[in-house]
Amino acid sequence: MSGNLLHRPSIFRRPDGIGGALPALILIILFFVVPVVALLLRSVTEPVPGLQNYATLFGDGTYARVFFNTFLVATVVTAVTVIVAFPVAWMLAIMPPTLGSIVFGIIILSMWTNLLTRTYAWMVLLQRTGVINRTLMDIGLISQPLPLINNLTGVTIGMVYIMLPFMILPLVGTLRAIDPMTLRAAALCGASPLEAFRRILLPLSLPGIAAGGLMVFVMSLGYFVTPTLLGGTSNMMLAAMIAQMIQSLLNWGLGSAAAFILLVVTMALYALQLRLVGAKRMTGGI
Amino acid sequence: MKLILTGILAGLLAATAAHADEMVFTSWGGTTQEAQTKSWAAPFEASSGIKVLQDGPTDYGKLKAMVEGGSVAWDVVDVEMDFAIKAAKDGLLEPIDFNVVPKADLDPRFTTDHAVGSFYYSFVLAWNKGAVSGEPTGWADMFDQTKFPGKRTFYKWSAPGIIEIALLADGVPADKLYPLDLDRAFKKLDTIKSEIVWWDSGAQSQQLIASGEAAFGQLWNGRVFALEQDGADVGVSWNQNMTAADVLVIPKGSKNKASAMKFLAAATSPKSQAMFAEASGYAPINTAAKAEMPADVVKSLPDAYVDGQINLDMNYWAENRDKIAERWYAWQAK
Numbered sequence: 001m002s003g004n005l006l007h008r009p010s011i012f013r014r015p016d017g018i019g020g021a022l023p024a025l026i027l028i029i030l031f032f033v034v035p036v037v038a039l040l041l042r043s044v045t046e047p048v049p050g051l052q053n054y055a056t057l058f059g060d061g062t063y064a065r066v067f068f069n070t071f072l073v074a075t076v077v078t079a080v081t082v083i084v085a086f087p088v089a090w091m092l093a094i095m096p097p098t099l100g101s102i103v104f105g106i107i108i109l110s111m112w113t114n115l116l117t118r119t120y121a122w123m124v125l126l127q128r129t130g131v132i133n134r135t136l137m138d139i140g141l142i143s144q145p146l147p148l149i150n151n152l153t154g155v156t157i158g159m160v161y162i163m164l165p166f167m168i169l170p171l172v173g174t175l176r177a178i179d180p181m182t183l184r185a186a187a188l189c190g191a192s193p194l195e196a197f198r199r200i201l202l203p204l205s206l207p208g209i210a211a212g213g214l215m216v217f218v219m220s221l222g223y224f225v226t227p228t229l230l231g232g233t234s235n236m237m238l239a240a241m242i243a244q245m246i247q248s249l250l251n252w253g254l255g256s257a258a259a260f261i262l263l264v265v266t267m268a269l270y271a272l273q274l275r276l277v278g279a280k281r282m283t284g285g286i
Numbered sequence: 287m288k289l290i291l292t293g294i295l296a297g298l299l300a301a302t303a304a305h306a307d308e309m310v311f312t313s314w315g316g317t318t319q320e321a322q323t324k325s326w327a328a329p330f331e332a333s334s335g336i337k338v339l340q341d342g343p344t345d346y347g348k349l350k351a352m353v354e355g356g357s358v359a360w361d362v363v364d365v366e367m368d369f370a371i372k373a374a375k376d377g378l379l380e381p382i383d384f385n386v387v388p389k390a391d392l393d394p395r396f397t398t399d400h401a402v403g404s405f406y407y408s409f410v411l412a413w414n415k416g417a418v419s420g421e422p423t424g425w426a427d428m429f430d431q432t433k434f435p436g437k438r439t440f441y442k443w444s445a446p447g448i449i450e451i452a453l454l455a456d457g458v459p460a461d462k463l464y465p466l467d468l469d470r471a472f473k474k475l476d477t478i479k480s481e482i483v484w485w486d487s488g489a490q491s492q493q494l495i496a497s498g499e500a501a502f503g504q505l506w507n508g509r510v511f512a513l514e515q516d517g518a519d520v521g522v523s524w525n526q527n528m529t530a531a532d533v534l535v536i537p538k539g540s541k542n543k544a545s546a547m548k549f550l551a552a553a554t555s556p557k558s559q560a561m562f563a564e565a566s567g568y569a570p571i572n573t574a575a576k577a578e579m580p581a582d583v584v585k586s587l588p589d590a591y592v593d594g595q596i597n598l599d600m601n602y603w604a605e606n607r608d609k610i611a612e613r614w615y616a617w618q619a620k
Contacts, residue, residue, distance in 0.1 A: 062616040233618035
């Protein structure tokens with residue numbers, strides 16, 4: 001087998017240096033590393049050299065609130081996504097392959113639809129005069145429209161929907177790898193379905209939940225469009241605050257500092273994810 | 287380093303920069319920019335042979351990055367007047383060459399050394415007749431939740447208007463508004479904060495009122511005018527309407543400065559201003575424009591409602607823009 005490989009044209013061989021990655025590397029250095037370094041420098045040089053931008057961000061109650069909001073939204077979104085995604089992933093894992101690939105296709109297709117379009121669709125559904133409130137009022141379930149938009153509820157609904165595929169995909173991989181016999185064995189030993197879920201399925205699927213959960217959490221931290229359109233001003237998240245600082249207040253120093261903090265937190269979480277789940281599992285599981 | 291970053295940024299932004307015999311006009315998009323294209327750019331192209339490329343929306347962060355990075359892709363930009371005054375102070379704008387741009391008929395309220403008026407408008411109180419029982423008669427009614435329940439919509443960004451509205455509603459006389467008592471304004475706004483839906487674009491303000499998602503709100507008069515034209519069931523009160531203006535500026539370092547000046551001259555001419563006013567419902571900043579307009583259009587403009595009209599103080603705002611904005615966004619996020 002290995003002998004065969006050696007005789008193949010070099011293009012099929014595993015690259016042994018970083019030569020093959022050079023174009024990507026140059027791209028990343030030019031369009032990611034350089035701007036990020038410049039961002040960091042701006043955050044400590046504008047308007048005057050020093051750490052005052054960071055001091056402002058950490059010392060001011062308003063910004064603390066925005067940081068808190070950001071983590072709150074990311075946590076709630078991640079938790080709800082796990083709960084909604086798990087049954088779907090389990091169903092996909094045990095479905096016959098043909099049916100499974102159709103459901104899979106539907107999930108992937110929703111990922112490909114434009115983010116803005118999907119978010120506007122939620123606005124139409126959730127607003128006070130929207131489809132959901134109208135229907136509920138028409139059938140007499142409620143007399144006043146429910147506040148489903150411009151608040152945490154709206155952000156959560158919109159973002160969970162967008163994040164679902166990122167949770168389902170790694171979870172399906174993990175769940176497929178679980179031997180169904182273990183569940184049968186649990187049942188034979190007298191475990192109730194709930195107990196089998198709690199003591200067998202859940203622990204075995206933890207790596208998938210951790211991988212998907214961290215990915216959803218990290219993506220949620222930097223989200224801009226959905227929280228802006230479906231949330232209220234009191235749910236402002238970091239990304240929206242950065243945009244405001246740079247576009248409306250023209251305060252590049254403060255905006256850069258906030259962006260850099262977001263970047264550091266994201267990187268730290270990503271490093272944690274690599275440690276917990278292992279790089280191979282994370283990339284291979286999807 | 288700062289220069290390098292802004293240079294890179296501006297370089298990317300400038301990818302659309304215009305060549306010779308071309309210039310870039312940047313405005314806010316939507317029906318307003320469509321009207322500007324039709325009323326100003328098209329006739330100007332025909333008479334001067336200079337092609338006007340449209341870009342947008344206006345973004346103050348981008349404008350600043352372009353000027354600082356020395357790579358300016360925009361030649362004429364439609365901005366809010368308080369920003370223009372501040373930007374001129376910060377050295378971001380070219381002075382206007384009034385040898386090219388005739389100044390005589392321009393409304394002095396909206397003309398500075400670094401900006402000429404684009405159009406001016408009033409904030410008016412508009413409501414959805416199906417969602418409001420009775421008829422609101424002034425800003426104070428927006429704060430009266432027993433008489434007028436329902437969501438109210440206001441402009442989301444820190445800008446002249448809503449602070450003044452809150453103060454008027456709280457009983458401050460119109461001639462005692464400035465300097466703004468921010469504490470008092472925010473205290474008043476706190477009383478209805480949970481009922482406020484923010485609009486961040488003119489199109490959104492129209493959608494909110496037309497659908498009844500918000501019962502009433504603070505709208506630009508041109509947007510209400512467009513709603514009425516579309517047959518929407520809206521009411522409007524001009525009581526204490528507040529004028530503010532958009533102005534046209536040339537960012538410092540514009541590569542097509544000469545063309546840009548000519549464009550300003552054309553855009554502010556009586557005829558162009560009259561055409562734009564007719565298409566948009568906003569008022570002309572050229573005092574000779576009225577003679578070019580049909581009488582019924584003149585009647586629908588802010589000029590027809592000068593009784594009790596309040597001119598928002600752009601110089602005060604330019605001076606205090608950053609300070610107010612900081613408090614505004616902190617209050618919103620609370």
